[in-house]
Amino acid sequence: MSPVRYPAPDLNSLPDDIKAKVLEVQEKAGFIPNVFLGLARRPAEWRAFFAYHDALMLKEDSGLSKGDREMIVTTTSAANQCLYCVVAHGAILRIYEKKPLVADQVAVNHRKADISPRQRAMLDFAMKVCQRSHEIEDADFEALHAHGFNDEDAWDIAAITAFFGLSNRMASFSGMVPNPEFYLMGRVPKAK
Amino acid sequence: MSPVRYPAPDLNSLPDDIKAKVLEVQEKAGFIPNVFLGLARRPAEWRAFFAYHDALMLKEDSGLSKGDREMIVTTTSAANQCLYCVVAHGAILRIYEKKPLVADQVAVNHRKADISPRQRAMLDFAMKVCQRSHEIEDADFEALHAHGFNDEDAWDIAAITAFFGLSNRMASFSGMVPNPEFYLMGRVPKAK
Amino acid sequence: MSPVRYPAPDLNSLPDDIKAKVLEVQEKAGFIPNVFLGLARRPAEWRAFFAYHDALMLKEDSGLSKGDREMIVTTTSAANQCLYCVVAHGAILRIYEKKPLVADQVAVNHRKADISPRQRAMLDFAMKVCQRSHEIEDADFEALHAHGFNDEDAWDIAAITAFFGLSNRMASFSGMVPNPEFYLMGRVPKAK
Amino acid sequence: MSPVRYPAPDLNSLPDDIKAKVLEVQEKAGFIPNVFLGLARRPAEWRAFFAYHDALMLKEDSGLSKGDREMIVTTTSAANQCLYCVVAHGAILRIYEKKPLVADQVAVNHRKADISPRQRAMLDFAMKVCQRSHEIEDADFEALHAHGFNDEDAWDIAAITAFFGLSNRMASFSGMVPNPEFYLMGRVPKAK
Amino acid sequence: MSPVRYPAPDLNSLPDDIKAKVLEVQEKAGFIPNVFLGLARRPAEWRAFFAYHDALMLKEDSGLSKGDREMIVTTTSAANQCLYCVVAHGAILRIYEKKPLVADQVAVNHRKADISPRQRAMLDFAMKVCQRSHEIEDADFEALHAHGFNDEDAWDIAAITAFFGLSNRMASFSGMVPNPEFYLMGRVPKAK
């Protein structure tokens, strides 16, 4: 892919609200994750994208922990072969779960990962939404219920999967690459 | 699918901004398309969803006509086997393109549809983003350029495909069904 | 596809028996469905095709209603992405079932269609014959029996699926397009 | 598969025309190929099936030799994993082509078979009709033309593929097995 | 495939140990199976290949008969569309099982073959290792146990499948063709 097809805009050329959020992320993470600039050339889409992201990934009242959510993202993004999302969200997954090995495991084969049976059921549902959403039926919900998930949790799993399916396609199509910082995050005790 | 897993909320229970937009749509269309109530049980997600939708589907400065955009939605939603989006956006496609047959054609096999070579190239790109986004390469952009599309148009095609990939998964997973009104819209001269 | 690769023969150039049947269909339907002329350039194949068709679709002593049979045709033809058969047989399905929405539903995703559990089982069997006939086993017959179908009904389902798999391939390969009349048939109360 | 789900009818119970043809085949081959009795329980379907078969496989004025035609049947039936057709038509292929090895070769991988480039092109077209008929386009015809096939030959290739796709599904679904005699036919100099 | 890309070395140019084994095989079989010379241009790989082969296929203390093992090879090699292995090992299968029809049956569709339920379970496991090894789970082992296989037998099935997956890829990639002698072996009473 030509790396200059969709050049990232200069930070100072961005609308104030976007610039402010980007600076806030930079302050917190120590760098600007490429998705923030990569999508910023389209401000209206940028605002909708991150509003959606935050509604799903930051909300407090969910039956899914933040680690659970990042695990869904990493697993389904690997199925979609999205380099940016596997590497970036794999990093966040390692940090939230405090398990330095889990991201590589679910990215290669979630059936072999060192996760709970509840997380396995969650990922099975997510993978079906990712790859065969037209075949989802009542039995798929029942498999979730057997592990204590309710229908609101099912919605969270499906919505996170669906949203990152969008994100995966945008990143792959536009040639977005992960920041080098992500690759090592959460792998060593003192990683930022 | 159980039709009551995710019941639509009562219109009057919705936040004011959402209620206002729903009433506006009802005023214009003569009915409330089910997606507006089906997603409204999650207000934050609802707002992001329609902000994203409008940024892509309503923007004025695009190399894609509104008919082109609905054609992308109908074609890729059929590939994802999403009943709601094929029927609802097929209706809008018929109206925008003023071609009562085209929606059924692209939904079954876009290669056989009575569309322009430029639209065929647009749909080929969209289908690749839909099904194999990890394989998109420079040659795919060059095929678009040969028909007069530039890279901003390519972004529009990809983003619409990606966004409705999200929408397809939400609709299929949650059991959303199209309003009966959509099936006939745009098929007969005086359709509403 | 070049529309002139296999030009339809002139009606008056056809053998008398074929011409007579074509005129009879025209009398009844108000137009000549394209399949009747599209295949008529090969009289021997034409006669065998319609003899087979009539043996399956017109026979009286079947556990499948004529609506059931057209539902199988529409669903499996959509799986084979055959434009002619989805549109033409979708029209007949709407008329036989007196359900103006059902053809679009089964064409997009039969799992979401407003049909009976018995019809769902019928379509599941048909889809397996269509896509994975080498994997049909006793359990597939048992699933039919649970809904009251016997082995003769199973034969009907399989034979209709197999015959229209032939028809789908002939129509797609030869560039056959549906008559415009089919698209609207059965959608409005007084449709012809 | 239960071998008794669709028992073959007694020869003497068949309608006279069918019985006569079966006896004629028996006279010629030395045994009754199972397809003749397996389908005979449905006389109207039987007559249409063999009329279609003969129109395609016995006609004299074709650009395809009878060996070419059996090669198409064997190759596409292997793709459909139909035991009856691979074994029975593989036998006939060996005899027509006077090549005792060719049937096993095309059944496993036609790309590795000891056939002419013209036959390779013929089989590539047949396999696309068999597996992805909705994607057939002008370029596929041009590839045939480059080897001297005209559009009537293309029709023959497609129609044979489509007809045996029907046959494959009927044989697999109904548990039809090849007669033991077929396995050895054409393999040794003095085969019957 | 160019037949001269990887020419077989002259027998007399081979290292003594390889030459000796090749001569021994020739003595026993009456001809040199092409795999012995086709791989011999790389002596170190040749030695490892046949050591692995013999460890799996010749060992005495296995719950699998030699016929069972050749049945696994023939079935999975057909799934991989490897001409050499289907023809060569199909021949050996016929001889070991003393069933002249079984190799063609499992190569086309093992579900229709005239084999025992135990062999059917063995082949189902082998096919899953062949095509979806990442999805193997405890239930797959339990299905084997139900037919009297233990975990050592499961290892044998998996290892034979995995080894011939290697062999299939080497044969297909390098254009290896079966010796003509194999095609007829085991089909007639007095076959060599």
Add this chain to the structure above:
Amino acid sequence: MSPVRYPAPDLNSLPDDIKAKVLEVQEKAGFIPNVFLGLARRPAEWRAFFAYHDALMLKEDSGLSKGDREMIVTTTSAANQCLYCVVAHGAILRIYEKKPLVADQVAVNHRKADISPRQRAMLDFAMKVCQRSHEIEDADFEALHAHGFNDEDAWDIAAITAFFGLSNRMASFSGMVPNPEFYLMGRVPKAK
């Protein structure tokens, strides 16, 4: 997967030659990679496996660098979803190539990896051998030649792919997990 289905044997129970090699690896790596003990319960298979491995991965006279070879292993093992091989050989790839990011890149999507066009061609060939070896044709070799690979290099690429296809199936089927040490190797300047 039950972790105790195939328990690793005690090091001291192994045959001397195997024990010696295991101790040598432990000396060099600082730990015993699980594949060495996981396969050791079958000494004859173990010896053939590592003889094959060494013939391909350690030989000096190859047009492929050791980094190239590990890149093939990591990429195709990811396609086969083999956790052990992706993690273990990804580690070695990072070390040989001195590129801490490349293993994660090729494992997710080799088309997006920061590698040379020559390596991209190498991986395209490897992936075709991995997934569709029956379709390899002269054009695939020509694509390699265009990047300076000769037919011996093509053999190396194919053989490494084929051998690790075997390894992937054995690791996945038997529940082999990567040693924790591999996950971090080669990611940080002073990694062990």
